[in-house]
Every structure is written in C-alpha cells, then in structure tokens.
Amino acid sequence: MKDDILLAVRNVSLSFGGVRAITDVSFDIRKGEIRAIIGPNGAGKTSMLNVINGFYHPQEGEILFHGRARRRMKPYEAASQGIARTFQNVALFKGMSTLDNILAGRTLKMHRGFFWQTLRHGPALAEEIEHRKFCEEIIDFLEIEHIRKAPVGSLPYGLQKRVELGRALAMEPTLLLLDEPMAGMNLEEKQDMSRFIIDVNQQYGTTIALIEHDIGVVMDLSDRIVVLEYGHKIADGVPDAVKNDQKVIDAYLGVAH
Numbered sequence: 001m002k003d004d005i006l007l008a009v010r011n012v013s014l015s016f017g018g019v020r021a022i023t024d025v026s027f028d029i030r031k032g033e034i035r036a037i038i039g040p041n042g043a044g045k046t047s048m049l050n051v052i053n054g055f056y057h058p059q060e061g062e063i064l065f066h067g068r069a070r071r072r073m074k075p076y077e078a079a080s081q082g083i084a085r086t087f088q089n090v091a092l093f094k095g096m097s098t099l100d101n102i103l104a105g106r107t108l109k110m111h112r113g114f115f116w117q118t119l120r121h122g123p124a125l126a127e128e129i130e131h132r133k134f135c136e137e138i139i140d141f142l143e144i145e146h147i148r149k150a151p152v153g154s155l156p157y158g159l160q161k162r163v164e165l166g167r168a169l170a171m172e173p174t175l176l177l178l179d180e181p182m183a184g185m186n187l188e189e190k191q192d193m194s195r196f197i198i199d200v201n202q203q204y205g206t207t208i209a210l211i212e213h214d215i216g217v218v219m220d221l222s223d224r225i226v227v228l229e230y231g232h233k234i235a236d237g238v239p240d241a242v243k244n245d246q247k248v249i250d251a252y253l254g255v256a257h
C-alpha cells in the first residue's frame with residue numbers, strides 16, 4: 001500500500017563525468033522494515049545511499065520521502081527531516097569520548113544558541129542535561145557503559161562501529177541508513193551488531209536500509225532485498241525469492257562458487 005511507503009526511489013540515474021554509477025533504478029522502502037541493498041563491488045550501492053541522504057544529486061529521477069519529492073536536498077536537511085547515516089569507514093571524533101560522540105548526534109535537537117551553550121547556565125544547562133540523559137539511555141541500550149568515558153580512538157573497531165550506530169540513533173531517525181555495518185568484524189561482533197539492528201528496528205520502530213556483503217546476515221535480517229549490478233537493478237523482493245533468482249546467482253551469489 002502507498003501509505004506504507006516511507007521513501008521511494010523513482011527512475012534515478014547518477015553519472016560522474018561519462019561514467020554511470022546508477023542507471024534508471026526504482027525501489028521503495030516501507031515503514032518499519034529492514035531493507036537491504038546488495039550487489040558486487042562497484043554496483044552503485046553506496047552511491048545510492050549518498051543519493052538518498054542528499055550527498056549526491058541525481059541527473060535523472062527523484063526521491064520521495066513521506067510522499068514529498070526532495071529536490072537537491074543537502075545532507076543536513078535530510079538529517080533534520082529524520083534520515084541518519086553511518087559509513088563504510090568509521091567517521092567518529094577519535095579524541096572525544098563515547099558519550100561526547102553520541103551527544104554530537106543530538107546537535108540538531110539542541111535549540112539554545114551558542115552564547116547560552118558557552119555559558120552552560122540556566123536553560124542551556126537544563127537542555128544539555130536532558131540530551132545527556134537521552135544519550136546515556138542509548139549507551140545502556142547498546143551495552144557500552146564500560147566505554148562511556150573512553151576516547152573512541154582507543155577502542156577496538158567493533159566497538160567503534162557500535163558507537164557510530166549510537167550517534168546515529170541519537171538523532172532519533174525515522175530512516176536509518178547503514179553502510180556495511182558488519183565490515184571488518186569477527187563472527188561474535190557480527191552477531192552482536194545483528195542483534196542491535198533488530199532491536200533498533202523492533203524497539204525503536206526505526207526503518208532501516210542497509211548495505212552489507214555478508215549474504216548470510218542479509219538473508220537473516222532483511223524483510224526485502226534490492227540487488228544492483230553495475231548500477232542497474234537486477235532483482236527486488238523477499239529474501240527467498242532473491243536468493244533463488246538466477247540473475248542474482250550469476251551476478252553475485254555465484255561469485256563465491
């Protein structure tokens with residue numbers, strides 16, 4: 001049903017010079033689902049996330065969010081409307097603590113001006129206390145209480161990825177974009193991250209779109225999967241249907257064999 005569609009990608013094409021990264025791709029993301037975008041390297045997956053959160057602007061097609069067309073939206077505008085993002089490579093403030101990194105995700109929620117924030121007095125102090133409490137709840141949710149004061153640059157990679165997830169959650173997103181959340185993780189770390197992704201979806205009610213190369217994780221987590229190859233969509237559907245699609249087997253799943 002149309003009322004269930006949170007975001008729609010309609011006939012999007014994106015080029016860099018004469019190179020086509022995405023060609024006439026359409027799909028949608030329904031409210032409350034976990035939607036995976038998969039494909040071999042160079043398929044256009046990250047470029048698609050960059051289009052969704054306003055970092056790239058397609059030459060053709062459009063993005064509809066909550067039924068409204070978004071034209072040349074900037075990333076901060078997408079963030080203010082409820083789209084949060086994590087990245088392939090961890091993008092954190094390495095010298096800051098876990099708590100302060102997650103608190104940085106609350107920036108768009110803070111309403112007091114720079115003057116009041118500098119003074120840390122009166123309304124600004126009350127606001128900061130409120131936001132810190134919210135961030136502490138996220139820290140408890142992600143089970144990272146033991147590193148709340150640790151500089152994130154000193155943390156193992158798997159914990160850094162969890163902190164980055166926490167910072168995205170601090171924005172209270174309607175749509176959470178995860179770019180390879182399991183990259184570089186061992187089996188135990190992948191299991192933990194998978195559990196947190198499911199909990200974010202079910203407990204927070206957050207709609208999630210993710211890119212992930214671990215096909216086992218994708219099949220376990222996703223409600224629906226869209227498959228890209230060289231910037232073209234070659235399949236779209238529930239995990240079982242995608243897994244048995246011959247085009248997907250030839251282009252992606254069969255690579256390992």
